[in-house]
Amino acid sequence: MKLINKIVDVLFLKNLKEIILSFFAIFLSILIVFYGTEFRIYSIDANKFYQWLLIILICTIFLIYFYKKDKFSIIERLFIFYFILCGICSFYYTIGIEWFLLSLIVLFLNLNKLSKNKNYLISSIIFNNIFILSIVIYSFYLVREIFFLADGYYGIITFGKNEKGVNIPRSSGLSRSLCYVFITLLSVYLSIIISKKNKLRNSTYALLFLPIIILIYKLESRGSLLCLIFSIYSLGNTYLILKIKFIKIIFINLIILFALLVSLNYISYREFNGLEILYQSSGRFESWIKAFTELPFLIFGYGLQADRNILNLNISNLYIYAYLSSGIFGLFVLLSHIIALIKYLLDILKYFYKIKKNFISLFIFNYCILIFSYFAFRGLVENSFAIVSLDLIIWLTLINSVVYLKNLYAIKESSR
Numbered sequence: 001m002k003l004i005n006k007i008v009d010v011l012f013l014k015n016l017k018e019i020i021l022s023f024f025a026i027f028l029s030i031l032i033v034f035y036g037t038e039f040r041i042y043s044i045d046a047n048k049f050y051q052w053l054l055i056i057l058i059c060t061i062f063l064i065y066f067y068k069k070d071k072f073s074i075i076e077r078l079f080i081f082y083f084i085l086c087g088i089c090s091f092y093y094t095i096g097i098e099w100f101l102l103s104l105i106v107l108f109l110n111l112n113k114l115s116k117n118k119n120y121l122i123s124s125i126i127f128n129n130i131f132i133l134s135i136v137i138y139s140f141y142l143v144r145e146i147f148f149l150a151d152g153y154y155g156i157i158t159f160g161k162n163e164k165g166v167n168i169p170r171s172s173g174l175s176r177s178l179c180y181v182f183i184t185l186l187s188v189y190l191s192i193i194i195s196k197k198n199k200l201r202n203s204t205y206a207l208l209f210l211p212i213i214i215l216i217y218k219l220e221s222r223g224s225l226l227c228l229i230f231s232i233y234s235l236g237n238t239y240l241i242l243k244i245k246f247i248k249i250i251f252i253n254l255i256i257l258f259a260l261l262v263s264l265n266y267i268s269y270r271e272f273n274g275l276e277i278l279y280q281s282s283g284r285f286e287s288w289i290k291a292f293t294e295l296p297f298l299i300f301g302y303g304l305q306a307d308r309n310i311l312n313l314n315i316s317n318l319y320i321y322a323y324l325s326s327g328i329f330g331l332f333v334l335l336s337h338i339i340a341l342i343k344y345l346l347d348i349l350k351y352f353y354k355i356k357k358n359f360i361s362l363f364i365f366n367y368c369i370l371i372f373s374y375f376a377f378r379g380l381v382e383n384s385f386a387i388v389s390l391d392l393i394i395w396l397t398l399i400n401s402v403v404y405l406k407n408l409y410a411i412k413e414s415s416r
Helices: 002-011 016-037 046-066 074-093 097-110 118-142 154-159 171-195 199-219 222-243 246-264 284-293 306-310 318-349 359-378 390-414
Strands: none
Touching: 016 046, 016 097, 016 118, 016 390, 046 097, 074 097, 074 318, 074 390, 097 390, 118 171, 118 359, 118 390, 171 199, 171 222, 171 359, 171 390, 199 222, 222 246, 222 318, 222 359, 284 318, 306 318, 318 359, 318 390, 359 390
16 A cells, blocks of 8 residues: 555656656657557558658657757767667668658657656656556457467467457567566565565565466567566676675576576477577578678668668667668667666666665666666567667666666765
8 A cells, every 4th residue: 555655646646747748758659659560650651641740740749849958868869879870871771761750759759858857757667567568458359269278379479360350469579568567567566575674465466477477478489588587687686796795696697597508408488499499599590690691891871670671671689780770880879878878777786775765766776777688688689679669668768767866866976
């Protein structure tokens, strides 16, 4: 009950304007993503042009009327610069221009002065979860006839349509979405456990995770499952760093990794057995090799959606996608953005003992570590946040979260 009162206090009893703005920012961002990926509306097509123009117009008016101007942090500047490089390449080759415009709108919808305020930030994370969970529920509703019958959903959902011919979202997308909901709930749960004394009573919250874990497992997306395990592993290491010496951490990690490698020999998942779970790429390795053998060295890239427009495939790797879209310069900028994020997280880590005294700050801290680990690792097997997508919207909440904690603790401390 105390937790519910705290969330209500943060969300609905203070700064209603911020709550409304965050709702519309997330809603419009997700609308842009799904109109693009599900309905293919963003193309230079006379029949679709006016719908596309209307969405851009609504978002632009929303931005101009509501948002305060503010200086961007180095993390935000580098990320925006990456997309600007993609945009320059898109305009040069006149391909992927619409994706650049929409990516820029999503960026500025979510990166603004208000987004670093506590109420705005928390409500945007909650609205993200509500909208994404709604998408998952709707997707499972489309396949309700096999929901309780199938042992695994991978093949059915990946290639299926419902009885009315509506395309069903890919299982990996649904799995990623459920992982995001799981990560948010886990961040809340860990914050409760750390901040409350009665750990036995609070452990009952863990039962909420059971149906989500079952669904993630049944969706049979290796990438999502491995990324989730890696994110939890990373958060565990973060807490180890705060508690014990570095030599002991290395020793513990070696034991964990050895145990995982041994246990993998006895595990089968989908069509993979043993270590195949890690090294069988489902065609990804072949796509990556094709990108480097069929194209010259790229100083500048071919713009957004370069893998589809130039190679006619999904490259399924954030870093190679960034290279194809914006060249070696763009890849360097994106890597600099990730390194800057890591530096911010390390700075924040110094203030953990102050952070853990505040429930909301502790929740945001756990959220940052889990989301960063999940999507940075996911970038090895998916294009992820380098393209306008749900991953991008979630990544933007991470950027806002990291900047919020940095402003709240590190900058205040240095100004004393």
